[in-house]
Amino acid sequence: MSARRPVLGLLAQCRRTPGRLSNPRCRRGLSTIPDAQRATPLFARYLSLTALGLLVASPLFYKMAVDNTLMLDSPTLAERDQLAKLQPVDDASPMRLRMEKFVKEQQREIVRGLEAIDGGKFRIDEWKRREGGDGITCVLQEGNVFEKAGVGVSIVYGKLPKAAILKMRANHRNIVNDKAEIPESLEFFAAGLSLICHPKNPMAPTVHLNYRYFETANPDGSSGTWWFGGGSDLTPNYLFDEDAILFHKSLKDVCDAHNKDFYPKYKKWCDEYFYNKHRMESRGIGGIFFDDLDGDAQDKETLFAFIQDALKSFIPTYTTILNRRKDMPFTEKEKEWQQIRRGRYVEFNLVHDRGTAFGLNTPGPRVESILMSMPLTATWKYMYEPERGSREARLEEVLREPREWV
């Protein structure tokens, strides 16, 4: 244990450094949720999207969160990163730290951008995972423009058990060397930002966005397998072609600047993923969705650049759409249709979304972070059918047959 003491001493110092993990905009400080409840934060969503195999890992995450990590003899990935963060994070830093820094910066930018359009303030809850990692959940509820808007960041350190490693090999052959014995567990890191906005005005569309980075550590502490995932999609209640075109064009421009294959591929993937199959209709008019984007060291830089551009393009595009719609007049009937569509959104998130299911089925989840994606209100009317030829019926047609918008 002697080799371990200096590391622990340093860590203790880190933990005492005020403001290191605190958000300057924080209005509530650390959440008062008990540790056991904090153990599996929102990030469970992204994890499951990166690999369903992780499902089996959840009891372990929980166990680790309540165990005393100081029993180990060599520093964990979380501990190494705590030390590394004493230096400024730059392009030479490990991708873990760069991604974490980037999503936390973007969260602040997005919160600022959405507050500017709404006029209201986000509630900001920071929470920590005892064994490493933390999260910030920002929610603006019952604002002027938004019924509910949530922007969450999660940083997770954990261990993948053997079963999860074996499943991940399906998409990532190099997760363990073909000739090497499969270890009992592998340390992993995951970081991501997730966002959902449900505006009040039924003419203004709901939007969802999520970008994430996943990495395993080799037994010697160096970076192992890694991949990026993410995307963004739009869910209007009333279809304005110009909004759909702008949203898709903005994503296509970002994609094309990096790789001409991205947009057609990820647009299709999005249409396939956000599909309410029991209703035989899409959740919305799509966008882009991708997962398991990996490669060599050069690819990692290229993909990170892509993710950065994609995330940065969100606020300008969405605020343009919101400014067109947020003050439009609407009828009670149109508000009712919005509430029906909200019901479909709930159905997708609770029935089909792998990330939500994974999060909720993990012991001791931070439920309020996972379910910040729920609309403030939703309606289910038995046998509700839009009038033939109405704008509501037109939306349904497009949801049944995804379109090419650009």
Next chain:
Amino acid sequence: MSARRPVLGLLAQCRRTPGRLSNPRCRRGLSTIPDAQRATPLFARYLSLTALGLLVASPLFYKMAVDNTLMLDSPTLAERDQLAKLQPVDDASPMRLRMEKFVKEQQREIVRGLEAIDGGKFRIDEWKRREGGDGITCVLQEGNVFEKAGVGVSIVYGKLPKAAILKMRANHRNIVNDKAEIPESLEFFAAGLSLICHPKNPMAPTVHLNYRYFETANPDGSSGTWWFGGGSDLTPNYLFDEDAILFHKSLKDVCDAHNKDFYPKYKKWCDEYFYNKHRMESRGIGGIFFDDLDGDAQDKETLFAFIQDALKSFIPTYTTILNRRKDMPFTEKEKEWQQIRRGRYVEFNLVHDRGTAFGLNTPGPRVESILMSMPLTATWKYMYEPERGSREARLEEVLREPREWV
């Protein structure tokens, strides 16, 4: 094919007999849903509760529904029963016909009872499965007392594939003779009634009830394995001990009249099943729940008598509770709490309820029958916490720690 013609001729006559399958109270007649959509009705809910293994059967149900059943050489179970129904159904009839008759009668009784208390009228949709079986979905929406009340009956004929038979053997050893070879498929029958009422007044509790019968046919057409399942549970937003006691006492009285072991066993099963594990709380204050109740010919009579008494006890008990609560004054804050609790109800039904998941994941489900269980409206507020010591907080305490009410 010659041996088959007389049967088909008789069946054709049956199909032409007007009113045979029509409900005299029907205000809409047969649903206009396309056949493919009707293929897997509400009954999927009960099926999955009887055996998760049936999941694998769903593509087959669908295929059967769109296939031409007249290709077979011997009459199907559905065809045999169509013939048998030309005679009056009595105590000597197969349980399939007795259960179908009973649940359809009870549906009319319950609809009449709920209409009497509400003053409004149910919308009644009848639908058929092409390969055998039918259903009636009754919904009263935006009434005087009920936000939404649904009473559904489903009669299903189908075939269990080998994989489902193998899984069912876990609970029903006699589904195939131990020494016999497992057949490629087995015909089955299932009938049940399902009910959910969401009253408007937040002081009045939501109630759910479901009773079902399942049977397989031996290759020679005789009855094979069978079982009953069902139960009823109460979900108040505000806890009135006298309602909880009345509800449980009424169920206990019915149970005790048949078997003193039933109530304690099925009360516990109910607390375990209707549990929102991601919230670490029960859906409501429970009731009874049971499944796979089988035995010999005598047990079948005894259990049917129990099911009948349990179902018949519903209206007197629930209307007593409703009459106490439906006109109580309430505040806006109390209505809001009701809507939060509705959100939890949606979470249970969409995330944890095996029957709903099964139904929605089956190709071409009659979604509107499955989701008649959804409340008319629901709310999700981020980090909503009842005040310490409030009535809302007291309900949460009881939901976290199920109580013995009688």
